[in-house]
Amino acid sequence: MQKQDNAANKLHSEIMERSGQDFYNCIQCGKCTAGCPVVSAMDLLPREVLLYLQMGQEEKLLNSKTPWICASCFTCGARCIKDLDLCRIMEAIRVKILRPRGAECLSPGEIPRELLEKLPQQALVSGFRKRTR
């Protein structure tokens, strides 16, 4: 149990350090969620991501679809009354999953050839940058 707590603490501080965001400042007003253009595809609301961080339940975030649905559009950050940049927190969660495992969450073979030929280069570069190490 002790060991688990330590692991959780470590994750907690890693997300805070890497993102540079003090999520304890969040007052759960929900503006991030109200303005999020892709919220309907998320399993945890942006506001809930902050809530679970505050409650020390980071494990929920590692298994959630939400950080992978976030498109880093920075709307939540532009509207946050506490000046939190939630996109940075989402990225810290993605990085946490991608870095140690070194596992690629996207490989070129997964993309249908027809789509590869159609997509602008920018889509591929950004897609791979967000989903691979």
Add this chain to the structure above:
Amino acid sequence: MSYLYFPGCTLKDKAASVMEKTALQAAAELGLPLEEIDQWQCCGAVYPLTDDELITLVSPSRTLFAAKDRPVVTLCSACHHVLKRTRERLAADKDARDKISSFLEEEYPGETPVLHYLELLRDELGWDALKEKVKLPLEGRRLAAYYGCMLLRPAEEMAFDDPERPRIMEDYLQALGAEVITFPFRNKCCGAYLAVTEKQVMEDTSNNIVNMALEYGAEELTTACPLCRYNLEQTPAVKEGKIKISYFSEPLAEALNLEAQEALR
């Protein structure tokens, strides 16, 4: 004075004949010649959002180091976003600056100005001067601007325009003589790179934007981002020909009656 120009990956491929050619010809016509940076590298398309990730700042930093103090002009929203934020990071974060400089084995040249093409038109030329250069005003054409995310946010770093009530693109279209349609969702995300893995999410966000523009009476939606353009073009409204998506430099080429507009037909 001539400006350095950073093309980026998509401008040399999928968007080459349409965005790059029209914008470069227009710049020459307007007396703002753009000179392509020698040996440029991909900007990385996304700005790294964790404080401990410096390696992905190396590539955009090379561009800034190569430019020294000459202004770098961008066309693509994503390139602009990455180069501008890298510039801000290097200026504000001595530790990051020193590490990157040491990695590149080059002296930090100081703060390289990074300007988007639209900023060049607004701040160096001015809308009145642009208006005077217009040969074929786009009269009666109902054009709407789609900003997307990357040019506007985060506003403190991008310093491009008001992130919620921008006007630079509307002012620009007005200078070209178009009937400007201002619609909600013009600064809402199109779904970006989710086009690669989450097609349905991208289609939903893009549909919302295009349908809103149609509802407000727009016949053409103009953007600076190749990925926005691609996503918006995947919608039924565009496929059925109800509305057209263009790069912002296309109406400019038309209004200036440039040869490059031939490529658009």
